[in-house]
Amino acid sequence: MVQSQPVQAFMTTPVQFVRPDTALTEVIRMLNASRISGLAVCDDQGRLVGEISAKDLMVRESGLEPGPYVVFLDSVIYLRNPLRWERDVHQALGETAAAIMNRSPHTCGPTLSLQEAAALLHDAGTERLFVVEGGKPVGVLSRADLIRAMAATAC
Numbered sequence: 001m002v003q004s005q006p007v008q009a010f011m012t013t014p015v016q017f018v019r020p021d022t023a024l025t026e027v028i029r030m031l032n033a034s035r036i037s038g039l040a041v042c043d044d045q046g047r048l049v050g051e052i053s054a055k056d057l058m059v060r061e062s063g064l065e066p067g068p069y070v071v072f073l074d075s076v077i078y079l080r081n082p083l084r085w086e087r088d089v090h091q092a093l094g095e096t097a098a099a100i101m102n103r104s105p106h107t108c109g110p111t112l113s114l115q116e117a118a119a120l121l122h123d124a125g126t127e128r129l130f131v132v133e134g135g136k137p138v139g140v141l142s143r144a145d146l147i148r149a150m151a152a153t154a155c
Helices: 024-034 055-060 082-093 113-124 143-154
Strands: 036-044 047-054 068-071 077-078 129-131 136-142
Touching: 024 036, 024 055, 047 055, 047 129, 055 129, 113 129, 113 143, 136 143
Parallel strands: none
Antiparallel strands: 036 047, 068 077, 129 136
């Protein structure tokens, strides 16, 4: 039964990662060569500090949309969250993984059940969970890994 299986039984290893100072051209090359949609971002000690996905790269390619605004007394007032705007600017102009990575990576532990991991993936609306022990990624559990686990138990 899939729900009682731990994440570590179906996670993908090794974890592909980049450093925060990795150039975006290298990130794109790695994503394309590996045919994956996201990478871990790890510091010099191997600790997970972020994740970068194809979705993060889309902001860079699609450009910035200033969003709704009003003009009042010759001033332009943007009706957009300034913190979100600042993040979008960094993503659009950044040249390294650190500039566009998500600094709150989606994670779980290796002993978490697949059922709980599926709920995390669904609730977060993400494609993957980085499986972490001691702050370091030891595997990745993707939606495809969950399907593989379901297929293995259906046979």
